[in-house]
Amino acid sequence: MNQSSASGRKRQPEVTQRRLLDVAGEIVGEDGVAALTLDAVAKRAGVSKGGLLHHFPSKQALLAAMVETMADRFMRTADELGEDDPDQRGRAARAYVRTAFSEPDTEIRRWAALSAAFMSDPNLLDGWRERLREVRARDREECADPIAALVARLAADGLWLADVGRLYDIDAETRSALAERLIALTR
Amino acid sequence: MNQSSASGRKRQPEVTQRRLLDVAGEIVGEDGVAALTLDAVAKRAGVSKGGLLHHFPSKQALLAAMVETMADRFMRTADELGEDDPDQRGRAARAYVRTAFSEPDTEIRRWAALSAAFMSDPNLLDGWRERLREVRARDREECADPIAALVARLAADGLWLADVGRLYDIDAETRSALAERLIALTR
Numbered sequence A, B: 001m002n003q004s005s006a007s008g009r010k011r012q013p014e015v016t017q018r019r020l021l022d023v024a025g026e027i028v029g030e031d032g033v034a035a036l037t038l039d040a041v042a043k044r045a046g047v048s049k050g051g052l053l054h055h056f057p058s059k060q061a062l063l064a065a066m067v068e069t070m071a072d073r074f075m076r077t078a079d080e081l082g083e084d085d086p087d088q089r090g091r092a093a094r095a096y097v098r099t100a101f102s103e104p105d106t107e108i109r110r111w112a113a114l115s116a117a118f119m120s121d122p123n124l125l126d127g128w129r130e131r132l133r134e135v136r137a138r139d140r141e142e143c144a145d146p147i148a149a150l151v152a153r154l155a156a157d158g159l160w161l162a163d164v165g166r167l168y169d170i171d172a173e174t175r176s177a178l179a180e181r182l183i184a185l186t187r
Helices: A004-006 A014-033 A038-045 A049-055 A059-083 A092-101 A105-120 A121-141 A146-165 A172-185 B003-008 B013-031 B038-045 B049-055 B058-081 B089-103 B105-120 B122-142 B146-164 B174-184
Strands: none
Touching: A004 A049, A004 A146, A014 A038, A014 A059, A014 A105, A038 A049, A038 A059, A059 A092, A059 A105, A059 A121, A092 A121, A092 A146, A092 A172, A105 A121, A105 A146, A105 B105, A121 A146, A146 A172, A146 B105, A146 B146, A146 B174, A172 B105, A172 B146, B003 B105, B013 B038, B013 B105, B038 B049, B038 B058, B058 B089, B058 B105, B058 B122, B089 B122, B089 B146, B105 B122, B105 B146, B122 B146, B146 B174
């Protein structure tokens, strides 16, 4: 969308904010976090610099919102998968594993680009930590064996790390055997 | 050690290099990777800037050597633990789990400080990737169930990520139950 059409109609602030976050995600996914400047985001989104600063007063604020958005999307996907799961026992942990194993490549690239940012500023993960506290509370309620569920969650996190850091060469067959094994741990 | 005593006696290049890496590790462990400058390392090690540049021509070269040193220490610890393990089946995977669960806080702080660097420059992990290929080959030889061993390794990596990113509040009792479970997976 070019600048004239963007300014040509009345937009809700949430729509603009969402668009800025989408564009920021595209930039880091394509060119890494070093390419993420407020100017680049404003230009690509067809939003004035002032309009951008209204939503995100700093690059740090933008990064925080990006991590929050990705964490939110991950946990929402997990929630939806959980709702479709007829077996209540270990449901949240199983949905977490399934979500981790089905993260699309575009999302992995964004996580990879952002990981350097949240590793150097642990505050960016505050929202994620809060969500993990909630899901572990659910595990304790709904899992026959909460330790096994935690093993499954940690292994899913390890797979995330392997994907983001390209650590292991895990072929499709091994990947699917792994998923099956972790899902079994949640039952 | 101050500058005069350092220059006062003949030192092997390897000793200097080791000292520079130790000092660099202390700096990032105490004050984070932002505090790591070649000048700061040279000064604290009592080595001239030229002497430092001889060993590490750039901050990038220093970071690469630091990651390599930590990866090496981790895998060496695992090798030693493995040698003391009378049960050959799943030995390497079990030693990896034990090493991950006993990483000292100082080491976790260094990993945390360096993680932003290797997340933004995946080449820094080339040596680690090579080692992982070797250990997985060992798993395939010595494990009755290589997928279970990989689950244990990935969960240990997930715990590393949790420690480095302070993601989960895992109490000592849960931690020890986790270790026991992962070790059982390697048998």
